[in-house]
Amino acid sequence: MDLISKLEKRFGSWAIPNLTIYLIGIQLLGVALLMSGRAVLTDFILYGSGVVDLGQWWRLLSFMMIPKTLSPIWLFFAFYIFYLMGNALEERWGAFRFNLFVLCGYLLTVAMAFVNPGAIITNIFFLGCVFLAFATLFPHFELRLFFILPVKVKWLGWLTIASYLILLFSGDPGTRLSIVAALGNYLLFFGKAFFNGFKAEKRRQSFVAETRKVERQALHVCATCGVTDQDDASVHFRYCSTCGKCFCTEHIGNHNH
Template sequence: MLNKLERALGKYAIPNLMRYLIGGYVLGYFLMLGSRITSVNFLTYMTLEPYYIIHKFQIWRIFTWIMIPETPNILFFAIMLLLYYQLGTALENAWGTFRFNAYIIGGMLATLIGAFVLYFIYGAVTGSPVAGVGGYFSMQYINLSIFLAFAVCFPDMEVLLYFIIPIKMKWMAVVYAVMIAISLVGSSWSGRVAIICSLLNFLIFYLSSRNYRRVDPREIHRKQEYKRKAAAGAGPRRDRSGAPIARHKCAVCGRTELTNPELEFRFCSKCNGNYEYCQDHLFTHKHIQ
């Protein structure tokens, strides 16, 4: 489905999307500082409140909630911007501009839908805003989904926690997953809907990137049939010495279907030539032009 969407809408993808998001955060942070000087809380006019969007025609709230900073502390705010800019840029380079756009914008759309669903369930009954709902819906968990997706793609990459402690991304992801579970248990239903909707893009990405072929009955039958034919002498092609000849070979790691039968191999349409890659390097290799 993503391949079809990319062919149809790929030209509209926004390159370097993280730069625009970072710029929005910086603007939101200055508005927050301005609230302290002018005694006018600008952030209250930026939250995602469906009641004000529908009844007061404050359409800008559909977009401005994206700009609300997660923390007022300038040091943690700067570290957050640097971290998510690096992670987001790395994911865009690995996936491509369109797929990264789909991942981020998909999380935003799911968050918007969740906010309006909550309003129509609770607020439409009373005809008034749902108290505190706007505070639940923010970019916090969408940003966290960037971190989690990076940890799934590069689990063994090490980062320096607090610039001192080396730790692998997969262990940090486990810690964040535990924190998310605690937040789900301790939050109200509004908070749970906000968390689930904001992380829905990661859930879809994670489930769609798993290899279910091992439990697919057709795949199990295929492997059994292959072993039966191989035992009967109808296995893969062989050279003069009798050694099997691989049909597929990854241009990056050199693995074949003989050394790793669980892998899938695909040709890259963006490389200049017939270069084949395994499933681990299909989206992360450097294109040959």
Template sequence: MNWLDKLERKFGRYAIRNLPLYIVMLYAIGVVLNIMTKGSYYYYVALNPYMILHGQVWRLLGFLIVPPNANIIFIIFVLMFYYSIGESLVQVWGAFRFNMYIFLGVIATIAASFIVYFIYPSTMIFMDTFYLNLSMFLAYATIFPEMRVYLSGIVPVKVKWLAWVDVALLAYNFMTGNIGSKVAIVVSLLNFLLFYISSRNYKRVSPKEIQRKRAYRKASSAVSNKPYRHKCAVCGKTELDDPDLEFRYCSKCNGNYEYCNEHLFTHTHVK
């Protein structure tokens, strides 16, 4: 059992279940502000340690509304894509692990900005969630390498190739960027590597498997209120707690251990 398993057993019930939706909603607010202020809002919400230490404490969370950089025509599709990425990661990792990935990334980004500021106080730093979003996409591409996306709605490209482009972009930005960019890149990659190592036993999931799981949850949403027939061996939830939960037995565990859809791929096998 690794450190994530231990934390999930203790605090898993506090996880935000719809975090991908809330992330996209925050970005939508940023899009509206961007239109209303013609982009100038960024300099009032971006993560800036100097401004925070001089009273603008809202920047500690305000930078979370800065949306991915995209043309206003395509921003809706970009936000839908990020929502899909988040939901897919929740399907494989579970809500708690996805929460941990995002919140650790946010905390690490804030910490990194202050470290850079205290080392180089003369450097003007403005940071947002750009590299955190890239690290989330890398996690998605690692689990769903064969998934296809359509560039400009026309050209199909597998996400694993886009991930390599992102890696090249990170390398270029690291070599040419300022100290703030370099630290932000290192932090985002450390977050990705931390979860990759902790989750290296997860199997890669095909798009068809995700669609099948979603269809099953919809079909099983009318579970009646009677003594439960299924119970997760990790979190203890039953179909009475959430009628949308899907339960499966693990063939790799020694015994009849049943798991909900959040822990089917993330539990420690019983030997």
């Protein structure tokens, strides 16, 4: 039994079902506050110095309220896809494991705010980690880009990883820290599976190489002239009943014991 299974056995009753709905609800609240003018984006952003030096503890939660866009149409599709992915993960993993995945991602992201207190930490990569988990567990699920072009989600996952790696070296400090948190959370849940898969692939390649090596080895070799069944497939071979050696048909009758 792995660690997560042990934790689930002990704390499984604490899990919040349909957590995705609550995550969407938090962002909808942020959208309402921003669109109504009751708040501005700087009220929500997370940076460590604001929490520690200014005592603005609400930022530990408010950064989760920041939407990626305020366009109603794009918000609708973004929330719909996020709900689809989160619900699928919860059905596959169970509520506790999905809760733990979100909680670990949140805690790692918040921790990054105190690694560099002046850096602005975003929720984009934390929520993007949910997409990476979905792409890993449901790689053949198809999304339609621009509502026309069908693309398997695994390819979008690889593009997401590539963009994360690019930003990891070229982004601002807050972006880099947010990506470290997101990738750290992803590896926490999928790193072992990737490692085991890598070892299994190495074993498979080794087996294939050994099989090909055996296939290339000659099965019959004439003890007189050295011709093999690999040299000429039309040559026939016989084994001497006296000495037990292998000879081609040309030398089976005229060899010396």
